[in-house]
Structure formats: structure tokens, C-alpha cells
Amino acid sequence: MPRPRSLQPDRLAAAAVAVIDRAGLAGLTMRSAAQELGMSTMALYRYVADRDELELLVCEWLLRDLDTGPPGDPIWTKNLQTLCGRVRRSLAAHPQAVPLLIANRQRCRTVLRWTETVLGVLTAAGFDDADRVIALRGLVAYLYGALLQESLGPLDGAGTRTMAALPAADFPLLRATASRATTVSAGDEFAGGLAVVLRGLAAGQVSRSGRGPGDPA
Amino acid sequence: MPRPRSLQPDRLAAAAVAVIDRAGLAGLTMRSAAQELGMSTMALYRYVADRDELELLVCEWLLRDLDTGPPGDPIWTKNLQTLCGRVRRSLAAHPQAVPLLIANRQRCRTVLRWTETVLGVLTAAGFDDADRVIALRGLVAYLYGALLQESLGPLDGAGTRTMAALPAADFPLLRATASRATTVSAGDEFAGGLAVVLRGLAAGQVSRSGRGPGDPA
DNA sequence: ACCTGAACACCGTTCAAGT
DNA sequence: ACCTGAACACCGTTCAAGT
Numbered sequence: 001m002p003r004p005r006s007l008q009p010d011r012l013a014a015a016a017v018a019v020i021d022r023a024g025l026a027g028l029t030m031r032s033a034a035q036e037l038g039m040s041t042m043a044l045y046r047y048v049a050d051r052d053e054l055e056l057l058v059c060e061w062l063l064r065d066l067d068t069g070p071p072g073d074p075i076w077t078k079n080l081q082t083l084c085g086r087v088r089r090s091l092a093a094h095p096q097a098v099p100l101l102i103a104n105r106q107r108c109r110t111v112l113r114w115t116e117t118v119l120g121v122l123t124a125a126g127f128d129d130a131d132r133v134i135a136l137r138g139l140v141a142y143l144y145g146a147l148l149q150e151s152l153g154p155l156d157g158a159g160t161r162t163m164a165a166l167p168a169a170d171f172p173l174l175r176a177t178a179s180r181a182t183t184v185s186a187g188d189e190f191a192g193g194l195a196v197v198l199r200g201l202a203a204g205q206v207s208r209s210g211r212g213p214g215d216p217a
Numbered sequence: 218m219p220r221p222r223s224l225q226p227d228r229l230a231a232a233a234v235a236v237i238d239r240a241g242l243a244g245l246t247m248r249s250a251a252q253e254l255g256m257s258t259m260a261l262y263r264y265v266a267d268r269d270e271l272e273l274l275v276c277e278w279l280l281r282d283l284d285t286g287p288p289g290d291p292i293w294t295k296n297l298q299t300l301c302g303r304v305r306r307s308l309a310a311h312p313q314a315v316p317l318l319i320a321n322r323q324r325c326r327t328v329l330r331w332t333e334t335v336l337g338v339l340t341a342a343g344f345d346d347a348d349r350v351i352a353l354r355g356l357v358a359y360l361y362g363a364l365l366q367e368s369l370g371p372l373d374g375a376g377t378r379t380m381a382a383l384p385a386a387d388f389p390l391l392r393a394t395a396s397r398a399t400t401v402s403a404g405d406e407f408a409g410g411l412a413v414v415l416r417g418l419a420a421g422q423v424s425r426s427g428r429g430p431g432d433p434a
Numbered sequence: 435a436c437c438t439g440a441a442c443a444c445c446g447t448t449c450a451a452g453t
Numbered sequence: 454a455c456c457t458g459a460a461c462a463c464c465g466t467t468c469a470a471g472t
Contacts, residue, residue, distance in 0.1 A: 102365065102369070103369065105370075106370055106376035106379065106380065107376075107379075112380070112383070112388060112391060113387075113388075115391055116387075116388050116389075116390055116391045119390035119391060119394055120390060123390060129397060130397065130400070130401050130405070130409075132394055132397070133372075133394055133397055133398045133401050133406070134401065134405070134406055134409035134410060134413075135413070136394060137363075137366060137372075137398075137406055137410060138359070138363075138409065138410030138411075138413045138414070140362070140366070141359050141362030141363040141365075141366055141410055142355070142358050142359045142362055142414070143362065144361075144362040144365060144366070145357070145358030145359055145360065145361040145362025145363070145365070146354075146355075146358040146362070148319065148358075148361060148362070148365070149354060149357070149358055149361070152319070152320065153322075153323055155350075155354075159323035159324075162323065162324075163323065163329070166329070170330075170333075171329060171330075171333050172333075173333055173336035173337060173340060174329060174332055174333045174336060177336055177349055177350055177353060180346060180347065180349070180350055181350045181354075183347070184347050184350050184351065188347070188351070189350070189351055189354055192347075192351035192355065193351060193354060193355030193358055194355075195417075196351075196352070196355045196414060196417035196418055197355070197359070197413060197414055197417055198417070199416070199417040199420045199421065200412075200413035200414055200415070200416040200417030200418075200420065201413055201417075203416045203417065203420050204416070
């Protein structure tokens, strides 16, 4: 006697995100997600093959409203700014989920569509071949790093306060900068760093040196 | 009858890193680290209070040879390039440990000393107040993001190959870029992206706009 | 077909016991 | 003091059973 499915995948993802928001990423388990839905743990396996698939479902759910279309501004750096800002906006309400998105970035279809659009902007701006690879990876490295910093250690968080209390003799600049940091908003920090990267991209072709600074001499 | 300690903290950290290199970050457990040393699991708790402290020990061990002194080049961007390259070099042999370092970045003394030196370079270059905060956080965001990308998805890794096999109709640029990416070395990628950020920093004062692109309108 | 609960092999950590 | 092993409360997942 077949019963109808009691769950939409959307509800499962939303429940998992609710757990993350309340208990952190470490608090998300198959058991806690099931409990959030009032189901047995094993019932989840009707909807996802394993925990990995649940994480992917969460990523798609987080980005469900992400506009991956080209912004269409005549200035290409402005388009990249908009595209990065949209991702940040999608995650703003769920900062603790950021590491989960980064881990699943290469399998999440929405991320792939977003990346295709970013590449369209870069291509129209004249980037090609290895330069386009480096421009994309550099931009995305900043985006992930910035979102991760916001997620793990907000500027007004405990880590910053700890640094502001460091011994002045050993860490004078770190102390001063950490104190000042508490007055910089997360939005200004993100926008300011992104402006640096975009100015660097606009300033010319990217490097094509043979050896990186971290490579063996 | 007191027995002498059978272990130096260094040996514990080295054993934990050996496990990470062999079995990945998920493979590091109190049990696996103890087994690597031929001790009982609980013996480790003579040397660290908990798993968190073991992770911190690993971070300090990974950076034990990191030179945190100012490079002393007359060109300040070159100094930042050197300082970032040193960190990358310290982690080159242990890529799987990168997420662990990022998670512990605010408690690791070596990271703090490195940051103090970076701030010295930025200060000498004329950065101050909020601009210095944003320059530091932007540079570090790139550094963490780039190391994380190298750690989680190397340019010649499975994720890139998957993207290169995407349907050409939906992802033409992503396909082409992923194919091209396999021919870009990790060192060139890191150096190229870093050059973008440094060029952006050198190009002028950082942004002081009131609202970020990911903030609510 | 959908859902459940017991069970298995893990995990970090507490605690009492051995030398 | 240093180290051990059993035990507890977790975890993801397998499997047999219920409706």
C-alpha cells in the first residue's frame, strides 16, 4: 500500500538550515535534521542517499534566489561587483553555512551557472586563456576568503577582541588595527576588499611569471 | 613512582600531520594520532587538554619554520608578496591541513606574529585607520581563499575535470576555462592572483563607501 | 512505497584503575 | 606522574521489520 511522500526536498533543506542557524554547522547531523522535521532519522534516507547529498541540497536551497543572470552594466568591474554581492547577500542570513557552500562549490549547479556568467563578463572584458583562468580563480579566492572570514571571525567578534587585548610590546600594530576593526562594518570590509581586487584586475593583464612565490627555488 | 614523559609536543604534532597527509583531515582523530605514536588514545590527554589543543599544536608545528621577519625589500608590494609566499611554502607539503590552519588562525601565535609584520609593511606604505583594516583583511581573504582552493580543488583535480566535461550548450565558457586551467601551474595561479590584489592595493586608497554590495538596500 | 528502531563501527571524552 | 581500558553519549549508515 504505497503512501505519498510526506516531504518535499525543499522542506528537508530548510530544516537543515534551521538547525545550522540555531546550532552551528557541527550541530547539523542526520539525527538533528530528522528531529527538526519530526521524523525518524532513517526516514531522511528516502530523500537523500547520504549526508553529502543533504549538504548539496542545502547549498542549492541557500542559493535558490540567487540571480545568476548578467547584470548588464556597461562597466565590467561593476558587473563583477554585483555578481559577488549577490552571493554574499544569499548567505547573509546563514553565515554559519558558508564553509558548507565552499566545500560543495564544484558540485552545486547554481554555483556553476553563476561562474559561467562571471566568465562571460571576464571574456567580454578581454580576458582569455591563462589570464582568464587566473582572473576567475583570483576573484573567487577573494570571495570565498572574505565570506569565510565573515563566517568564522566577524570584525566585531571574539577573535578580534582577543587580538585587541594582545600585549602591546609584542603586537602594537595588531592591537591598534584590531581595535579599529570593530568600527568597520562587514559590508564596508567586503566592498573595500572587493574594490581592491577589481582595481587590480582592471589595472592590466595578470601575471604570467614562470614561478610562484611559494614554489621551491 | 614518577615516570619521565615519553613524548615531546613536537612528536605529537608531527604524528598528527603524518595522519593528515595519509588519511586526510577527516582521518585525524585522537585514536588515529595515538595509534601513529603507538600509545593508548587517552595518553594524548597528558599532552593536550582536548582535540582543539591538538589542532593548535599542529598549526604551530606546520609554521615552525615560517620566517615572520620583515623581508626588507624597498618595494612594499614585494614584501607582501614574499610574506604571503612564505605561508604558502610552509603549507605546500601538507595541503590537506589548510582548513585546520584557517580555523585556528586567530589563536596561532605564529600567525599573529606574521600578521604584525604584514601590518608593519602596510603601515610603512601609508595605510592607516580603516584603510589598513580593509587592506589587511582583503589581502588575507585572498591568501586563505587561494590556499583553500589549492587544498580542496587543485587546478588539475577531479573538480576541474568534471567542469571540463559539462554540457557545452549550457556551460561553454566554464568548459573552455576548465580545460585551459589544467595547463596552469598552481604556482602561477597563486602568484597571478596575488599580483592582482597587490596591484589593486598599490593603485590607490581602499574604498570607504557607506554600504556594501551584499548589504540590504 | 514509505517509515521505523535496533544494531554496528565509529567519534571525543570521563573515570577508575594499574605501574 | 604517567599510562591504560572500560564506559558513555554521540555520529553516519546497514538491515530487518512494520504499515
